Amino acid sequence: MPSIVNTERPTDAGSIDGGLLVLYCRLMRRTIPALVIVSLLALFLVACGSGSSTGQGDQQQSGDLYADSIDSSADGGVTASDLQSDDAALDTSIVADLWAADLADDGGGTSDSQDDALGTDTTPDGVSDHLSLSNLTAGVTTLASDEFDGREPGTEGWKKARAYLLEQLAACGLQPAGTDGYQQPVTTGIGVNLLARVDGRDDALRNRVVLLSAHYDHIGHCGGFICNGALDNAAAVTSVVAIGCALVSNPPARSVLIALWDTEEPPTFLTEQMGSEFFAANPTLPLSAIDVAIVLDLYGGNFWGDYKGHLLFGAELSPELRAALDATAVPAGLEPLRLGLHVIEEWYYGHEAWSDYDAFRNRNIPFLFISDGINKVYHTSEDDVSHLDLPKLAIEAQYLHDIVLTLANAQKTPTFVANGADYLRDAVEILALYDAVLAPVSGLVDTLVLSDTSAALLQSDYLAVQQTKADLDGGAVATKKMITSLRTAVQRILCLAGSLYPESACNI
Ligand SMILES: [Zn+2]
Numbered sequence: 445m446p447s448i449v450n451t452e453r454p455t456d457a458g459s460i461d462g463g464l465l466v467l468y469c470r471l472m473r474r475t476i477p478a479l480v481i482v483s484l485l486a487l488f489l490v491a492c493g494s495g496s497s498t499g500q501g502d503q504q505q506s507g508d509l510y511a512d513s514i515d516s517s518a519d520g521g522v523t524a525s526d527l528q529s530d531d532a533a534l535d536t537s538i539v540a541d542l543w544a545a546d547l548a549d550d551g552g553g554t555s556d557s558q559d560d561a562l563g564t565d566t567t568p569d570g571v572s573d574h575l576s577l578s579n580l581t582a583g584v585t586t587l588a589s590d591e592f593d594g595r596e597p598g599t600e601g602w603k604k605a606r607a608y609l610l611e612q613l614a615a616c617g618l619q620p621a622g623t624d625g626y627q628q629p630v631t632t633g634i635g636v637n638l639l640a641r642v643d644g645r646d647d648a649l650r651n652r653v654v655l656l657s658a659h660y661d662h663i664g665h666c667g668g669f670i671c672n673g674a675l676d677n678a679a680a681v682t683s684v685v686a687i688g689c690a691l692v693s694n695p696p697a698r699s700v701l702i703a704l705w706d707t708e709e710p711p712t713f714l715t716e717q718m719g720s721e722f723f724a725a726n727p728t729l730p731l732s733a734i735d736v737a738i739v740l741d742l743y744g745g746n747f748w749g750d751y752k753g754h755l756l757f758g759a760e761l762s763p764e765l766r767a768a769l770d771a772t773a774v775p776a777g778l779e780p781l782r783l784g785l786h787v788i789e790e791w792y793y794g795h796e797a798w799s800d801y802d803a804f805r806n807r808n809i810p811f812l813f814i815s816d817g818i819n820k821v822y823h824t825s826e827d828d829v830s831h832l833d834l835p836k837l838a839i840e841a842q843y844l845h846d847i848v849l850t851l852a853n854a855q856k857t858p859t860f861v862a863n864g865a866d867y868l869r870d871a872v873e874i875l876a877l878y879d880a881v882l883a884p885v886s887g888l889v890d891t892l893v894l895s896d897t898s899a900a901l902l903q904s905d906y907l908a909v910q911q912t913k914a915d916l917d918g919g920a921v922a923t924k925k926m927i928t929s930l931r932t933a934v935q936r937i938l939c940l941a942g943s944l945y946p947e948s949a950c951n952i
Contacts, residue, residue, distance in 0.1 A: 572690035574616065575845060577838040583612070583682035584744065584837070585829050587660075588674035595673060596664025597707050598634055606636060609660060609685065609704055613640045616689030621701060621728060628728060633717030635661070635706030639728060640688060644852065646697035653733050654852045655701045656844075658684045658740040659708035659719065659800055669825030674832050676822060677708075679744025683841040690845060696852030698735065705800050708741075720800035724807055736765065736851055736858050737804035737811040738844075744837035747817040748941050749891035751880050752833075754778050754840055755815045757785045758801065760866045762810040764858035768850045777839045779880070781873045784865055785813065786927070787934040810858040814844065820892075822943040867922040870930045871913035878906045881937060888941060897951050898940060905933040 573579060586608065593601025613626050618640035622628040628637040638660070644650035658680035662673030672678070681704055688702035705719035712718050716725065720739070724731065747753050759765045759782050766782075774780055785805075789795055797805075801813040816836075821827040851858070881888040881902060889899045908929035915926060939950035 572686075572693075572845075574686040574690040575838065575841050577834060580679075580682055580686060580838055580841060581829075581834050583686065584674060584679045584832065584834075587682055588672040588678035588827075588829050590670050590672065592672075594664040594666075594671040595660065595662040597661050597709075597712075599664060601664070602661065605660060606638065606706075609638055609681070612685050613638065613688070613702070616685075617692045618642065618688050618702060623728060628723065628726075630707060630717060630719050630722040631726075632722055633707055633712055633715075635712070635717065635719045635722070637706050637719045637723055638704040639723075640702040642688060642691045642695050642700040642702070644697050644699040645695045649697040650699055651733055652698040652735050652857065653701050653729065654696075654698050654848055655703060655734050655737040655804075656684050656687060656848055657701075657703035657705060657720070657738065657800060658743070659705040661706050661709055661719075663709050663823060666823060666825045671823065671825050672828040674829045675742050675745040675816070675819070675827050677741055677743065679832055679837050680740035680742075683743065683837065683844060684740065686841060687845045687848060691848070696849050698852040700848065700852055701729070701734070708800055714797060714802065718800075718803070721803040724803035731807060731809065734804070734809050736762075737801065737809050738814065738848070739799055739801040739804075739811060740814050740844075741799040742815045742818060742822065743840070744832045744834070745816050745819055745821070746833050746836070747819055747937070748888045749886060750833070751886070751888070751891075752777060752779045752836055753817065753877060753880060754780045754843075755817055756780055756782045757788070757813040757815075758805070758811045760784045760869070761805075761861050761864040762858045763861070764854065764856050765810055765812060765851075767856075768854060768858075769847065772843070772847045772850045775839050775843050777836065778843060779876075780843070781877055782869060783873055783934065784867070784870050784930075786865065787870060787874075787931050788938070790931060791935075808860045808862060810860045812847075816840075818938055818942040820941070820943045824943050865922075867927060867930065868913065868916040871909055871916060874909050874930055874933050875906070875913060877937070878902070878909065878933065882906065888937065892940065892947075894940060894947060895951075898947055901951050902936065902940075905929070905936055909933050 587595075587605060591601070592605040592608070593599060595602045595605045610626055613620075618626075619642070620626045621639040621641035622637065626638050626640055628639055629635075630637060644652070659677050660681045662676060662678075663671050665671055684702055684704065688700065691700055703720075703723065705723070707717055707719045714721070716722065756769065759769055769780075769782065788798060799813060799815075801811045804811045821831045880886070882899075884890060888894065889902065894902075912922075912926040912929045916922060920926075936950060939945055940947060
């Protein structure tokens with residue numbers, strides 16, 4: 445990987461954007477002038493929440509892209525906001541009606557009947573009602589509804605969302621764990637973290653904690669439309685609360701801290717006003733008691749089309765986390781990929797974090813960052829419940845529940861290896877990802893109808909990673925070139941699958 449750090453580091457760059465730089469610089473070394481790089485710095489992706497500076501601005505950009513297509517249909521016809529509100533309103537009412545009808549039928553709401561009503565198979569045995577497809581669907585539909593107006597900090601919609609989440613935490617008997625009940629005001633800014641606790645059942649391990657978290661704020665409006673933020677991050681918040689509720693009646697050996705972070709989105713991203721950073725700087729319990737911090741961002745959706753990929757980062761930095769993931773059965777219908785964080789953080793111009801895990805990683809606390817990756821609805825007004833993969837959400841929430849149980853019941857305490865890496869595993873997982881990317885019909889290339897140029901570059905990335913794997917299999921020590929092949933391969937997918945750049949920007 446080129447080690448020249450670009451001093452013109454973007455002030456508010458989102459993580460993914462920079463990745464393109466890796467591609468650009470490789471091509472720049474061949475052909476492309478520096479100004480292309482500057483324009484790329486305007487690109488942003490992340491993740492997770494590491495939305496671009498103004499959110500609005502870039503969203504304007506993507507909003508504009510999106511808006512253009514809408515405006516063309518708005519000549520006296522239906523406008524996007526009409527469409528937008530009707531859809532969301534429709535979804536909410538359908539689920540609410542079905543929910544109500546079934547509760548009426550059952551006189552009390554056993555999970556089986558609720559799922560039947562939604563035409564899905566019944567909740568498998570042993571799965572908590574809280575983790576049923578219908579419960580998760582109802583939760584994310586509510587949190588990502590227009591009523592909460594895109595949950596931008598400081599707005600009425602954001603206050604309503606917080607009140608709704610406080611009700612959910614109390615309703616299932618989670619213990620308050622904030623400085624003011626469930627709340628921890630972020631006194632460096634305007635945010636309010638929400639913290640709840642399940643006390644562990646084991647006397648020896650009750651003071652050890654598994655932290656399970658996701659940010660609940662979002663960016664409000666995108667180009668004049670409500671950005672409901674279902675993928676970012678309502679589905680994750682709903683799952684975190686549901687898992688916490690499921691553990692109340694079945695507490696593991698360690699205690700579990702449920703944290704709903706605030707002010708993760710720009711402009712507070714990676715600042716002391718960021719909810720997770722504020723918590724880590726002002727913890728409500730000794731940080732040394734946290735054995736692992738699990739952070740979700742961009743959850744409950746698909747990278748593209750119907751791809752069931754599910755990304756887990758951070759296990760390369762803790763052998764005990766790897767063992768816990770190895771020990772947790774992967775449910776059918778999900779394709780977990782364990783990747784080193786470096787493939788999404790190390791860019792030509794430097795290091796960029798993606799989401800709330802940063803506060804814990806920086807304090808050498810073992811962590812897992814779990815995401816379904818960026819896609820075409822990211823930070824757009826299209827990011828609503830209708831673009832989630834709800835059956836997948838139920839499967840990955842159950843998987844996460846099981847991972848939490850494995851970690852919270854483990855005898856060993858996870859350790860943190862700051863410079864841990866497993867490039868061979870990265871290569872294996874990236875090749876599995878590329879098998880899906882290049883698959884006929886269902887792959888990224890065919891699903892997004894990418895150009896021959898994109899397809900050819902993806903093919904060359906694939907071959908480069910295959911070579912890296914062969915070299916590492918042969919006992920070679922990972923070289924900069926090998927590591928760059930891993931990073932480029934993932935970063936090109938993020939660019940092409942993401943919402944902010946025309947395809948050509950990913951392949952210049
Ligand atoms: Zn996010």
